[in-house]
Amino acid sequence: MREVGPLIISREILRQLSSTAALELKPEEETKLLDQLTGILEGLQVLEAVDGRDAPPMPPAPAAAVWRQGDQPVPSLEREQVLSQAPQERAGYFAVPTMVGEEDEG
Numbered sequence: 001m002r003e004v005g006p007l008i009i010s011r012e013i014l015r016q017l018s019s020t021a022a023l024e025l026k027p028e029e030e031t032k033l034l035d036q037l038t039g040i041l042e043g044l045q046v047l048e049a050v051d052g053r054d055a056p057p058m059p060p061a062p063a064a065a066v067w068r069q070g071d072q073p074v075p076s077l078e079r080e081q082v083l084s085q086a087p088q089e090r091a092g093y094f095a096v097p098t099m100v101g102e103e104d105e106g
Helices: 011-020 027-049 063-070 079-083
Strands: none
Touching: 011 027
16 A cells, blocks of 8 residues: 555635535534544545555446447337326326415416
8 A cells, every 4th residue: 555645624625615615604513524524535545545556447337337228219108007106187297286485376
């Protein structure tokens, strides 16, 4: 394993990051987040120190294999079959609850 210097995140850097992300953190939230980020960075340091040049390549992820196969057209489901699974149906469409602040058109 090779040596890697410490990765440190300061409270100032955390405040810059939270400002960029439009987060408003309380002091106790900053402390908790700093502890969590420090743990993540320490874990990354362990990985960085591992010499993986002789490691065998990883097999492709299953999602990547599906993506490479391409899309195959298949027949659509019948409207009645789909609507039979809807919690509510209105005029041939799924009916969903009204969102807060919206008028009910039904």
